[in-house]
Amino acid sequence: MVVQQELTSAEVDLLFHALADATRRDIVQRVIDEEQSVSTLARAYEVSFAAIQKHVAVLERARLVTKRRRGREQIVHGEIDTLSRAERLLQQYLELWQQRAGRMDALLREDEGRDPAPSAGPTPVTRKDTP
Amino acid sequence: MTTTLESTVDADALTLTFVAEFDAAPDRVWQLWVDPRQLERWWGPPTWPATFVEHDPTPGGVSKYFMTGPDGTRSAGWWRFVSLTPPESLVFEDGFATEAGELDDSLPTTRTSVTLAGIDGGDTRTRMTTVTRFTSADELEKLLQMGMREGMTEAMGQIEAILAG
Numbered sequence: 044m045v046v047q048q049e050l051t052s053a054e055v056d057l058l059f060h061a062l063a064d065a066t067r068r069d070i071v072q073r074v075i076d077e078e079q080s081v082s083t084l085a086r087a088y089e090v091s092f093a094a095i096q097k098h099v100a101v102l103e104r105a106r107l108v109t110k111r112r113r114g115r116e117q118i119v120h121g122e123i124d125t126l127s128r129a130e131r132l133l134q135q136y137l138e139l140w141q142q143r144a145g146r147m148d149a150l151l152r153e154d155e156g157r158d159p160a161p162s163a164g165p166t167p168v169t170r171k172d173t174p
Numbered sequence: 175m176t177t178t179l180e181s182t183v184d185a186d187a188l189t190l191t192f193v194a195e196f197d198a199a200p201d202r203v204w205q206l207w208v209d210p211r212q213l214e215r216w217w218g219p220p221t222w223p224a225t226f227v228e229h230d231p232t233p234g235g236v237s238k239y240f241m242t243g244p245d246g247t248r249s250a251g252w253w254r255f256v257s258l259t260p261p262e263s264l265v266f267e268d269g270f271a272t273e274a275g276e277l278d279d280s281l282p283t284t285r286t287s288v289t290l291a292g293i294d295g296g297d298t299r300t301r302m303t304t305v306t307r308f309t310s311a312d313e314l315e316k317l318l319q320m321g322m323r324e325g326m327t328e329a330m331g332q333i334e335a336i337l338a339g
Contacts, residue, residue: 146216
């Protein structure tokens with residue numbers, strides 16, 4: 044693994060773990076649009092309030108959302124910066140492979156120059172020793 | 175000529191798939207992977223060239239390499255080969271190494287599967303597919319046990335959609 048990443052490996056693990064769940068991705072989408080209380084979120088899903096709380100906790104650890112109290116409510120706020128970093132990280136991996144493929148291609152092309160087919164005719168001689 | 179066909183992120187398996195085509199036979203592209211002198215010419219980014227001090231492309235075999243940055247900083251890594259079927263496929267784990275060059279399993283490893291397939295008879299053109307898993311095998315297993323079953327590029331598509339919104 045050679046990508047120069049802005050996130051530590053542990054952070055990347057948390058991030059992908061968090062994004063690997065459809066409900067959690069859905070929560071992120073909702074709270075990026077507009078911050079919402081945990082109870083409002085819980086009403087949107089068939090799973091229990093406790094389950095949504097757990098999902099939010101996972102998202103919080105990955106810093107995809109932040110939570111604050113407003114009276115009795117817990118308000119969930121989406122962190123767009125973290126999402127952008129996730130996207131950049133994926134983009135970096137893709138670019139890394141793209142660059143590798145380019146260099147592999149260059150190496151393959153060198154072959155063509157180094158091993159001309161015998162039928163290609165005599166090797167041209169460049170004489171530089173004549174005055 | 176390289177043709178990059180596609181690159182996709184799979185939210186289900188946490189994999190990144192990259193497909194490229196080369197004007198060469200699979201045998202030739204295979205050499206780029208198993209010959210350390212050729213491998214080190216393309217593995218590291220140009221600003222961080224790789225040096226393979228060990229390269230044992232056999233099942234269970236280990237490779238050790240370091241990359242040297244513009245200021246001379248070294249970053250060490252290793253591969254552990256899981257399987258090889260020349261010239262069609264190889265699977266290896268890729269991880270970090272300590273400064274002493276020992277395998278550091280405390281940091282996440284990725285697992286990369288490479289498939290080389292001849293196109294139209296296979297003598298002149300090869301399609302290379304690499305699939306890289308992001309997290310450690312343990313982490314991935316845990317995630318799979320959690321029952322995540324989501325479609326290709328979905329997470330990525332959602333990220334883009336969210337950012338666009």
